[in-house]
Amino acid sequence: MVGLVLVSHSSAIAEGTAELLRHMAGEVEVAAVGGDTDGALGTDPERIKEAIEGLDADEVLVFMDIGSAVLSAETVLDVLEPEHKQKVRLVDAPFVEGAFAAAVLASTGADADECTEAAEEARTELKLYNEE
């Protein structure tokens, strides 16, 4: 089973995205990690690490929003024990749309490759179509 960790500067964004995923994708392991150590806007590597370690999943996809969320997630990979590190990958995709696509596939039992591919495609997926 693929699980997701959502890392945002804002706990409201992380929690809200997790709520959306659970509602739309149903049975999927999602952990939301938002805000810094004091609950202010920012990211908190320690909680990112704990979320990865605590997720009940064989493979873990991490989604990050902006700036230091990416640096924090990358740094956590450096300090994870090998048993956890080998099941984690960071996904380069839009935060909400990418996590949503991955979660829907994860809920169908897709593997991490398939979920990642779907998340990455969310970057170029058009929302508005020009009438030809």
Add this chain to the structure above:
Amino acid sequence: MGATRDTLSVIQEMATAMEEHRRHLTQLDSEIGDGDHGNNMHRGFQAALERLAATNPETPSDILKSCSMALINKVGGAAGPLYGTAFLRASTALSEKEELSAEDVAAAIEAAAAGVKQRGKSEVGDKTMVDALEPAARAAKEAASSGKGVGEVLRAAADSAGEGAGATVPLTANRGLASYLGARAAGHMDPGARSSYLLLDAAARALGA
């Protein structure tokens, strides 16, 4: 253990420097960033001192690793992961060593600079810590290969970092929050380059150089 004691003095001196320059770093950061760098670095190094006191690491490598974990978890922003990575890579470069040569110290600075470059995806001229750290690594290597001692290697690194930090003033930023400011970032020193200089300067002073 000489090198262990020296490494602890270096961290202590770095923490003192972050305390002394807290307001100035925060002021630099409020000009082109989110105005928390001085406070964040001060908090991170205080956490590092507490962690060292609690865990009592016995080698230079273990001391640097312990600091790295404190900085990653307590500094916040981009600086936490970046400085955490710097200390972690320096720790790895010195692993298993109980005494340190000038070459070892230069290699640790080089590893730290390379780690920051890689993590921040930055080059010299982007108005970041790399503008201080890359020249510092080069100067440290040159000093070590011309037979200088550990203190002189750190002094050479610090002086070059200081020049590099000064050279960020006219630049526009290509990374971090300041990159959103475009031309308005010019005319201000990069706070991360400045703190990199201050840390290397503290390291050199801790060894009397």
